[in-house]
Amino acid sequence: MAGHWQAPPALVFAPQRGAALIFASCAMTRPWFMGLSPKNLIPRRLGPLHADHIYPQSMLRTKLGLLSADINHLGNFRFVGATDNIRKHAELPASYFARLKAGGIDIEKHLLLEDIADDPSRLKFDLPTYLDFRDRRFERMWEILRATVDPEAKPGIDGSRLVA
Numbered sequence: 001m002a003g004h005w006q007a008p009p010a011l012v013f014a015p016q017r018g019a020a021l022i023f024a025s026c027a028m029t030r031p032w033f034m035g036l037s038p039k040n041l042i043p044r045r046l047g048p049l050h051a052d053h054i055y056p057q058s059m060l061r062t063k064l065g066l067l068s069a070d071i072n073h074l075g076n077f078r079f080v081g082a083t084d085n086i087r088k089h090a091e092l093p094a095s096y097f098a099r100l101k102a103g104g105i106d107i108e109k110h111l112l113l114e115d116i117a118d119d120p121s122r123l124k125f126d127l128p129t130y131l132d133f134r135d136r137r138f139e140r141m142w143e144i145l146r147a148t149v150d151p152e153a154k155p156g157i158d159g160s161r162l163v164a
Contacts, residue, residue, distance in 0.1 A: 050085040051077050054093050054111075054137075055123075055130050064127050075138030076130075078110055093123040112140040 060066045097120035108117035
């Protein structure tokens with residue numbers, strides 16, 4: 001695999017960003033970690049983690065008619081403790097994150113988007129809102145990943161994208 005770049009790398013653990021940000025894709029994990037399971041790279045103190053769909057997959061499938069490719073997008077995933085994920089079940093994101101925020105949780109570490117973290121009621125359950133959130137969150141994940149693996153990356157002119 002020398003000289004072969006797969007963007008982004010399969011797994012990044014970046015505690016220096018203020019939160020343990022973990023991005024994983026099983027398809028990309030094999031070449032980078034040669035069979036090492038991502039669960040072996042997660043500190044035991046975090047307990048078992050689930051890949052949570054921020055917008056519940058069952059609702060996206062039944063109410064909005066989306067297919068797996070649009071539902072199982074990295075921008076719609078976050079890692080969360082198993083107990084919390086089971087407790088959340090299919091709660092809509094506006095309600096769930098408003099409840100977390102009211103409980104004093106820094107939801108920006110989960111959502112990665114400051115405007116949404118400031119007002120989680122903006123996470124309406126409709127197709128345009130979901131697609132916008134998912135795509136913007138994925139772009140933010142990429143920016144964090146790029147800044148983590150390429151310390152020479154600089155913000156773009158508008159401050160929103162990183163360029164080499």
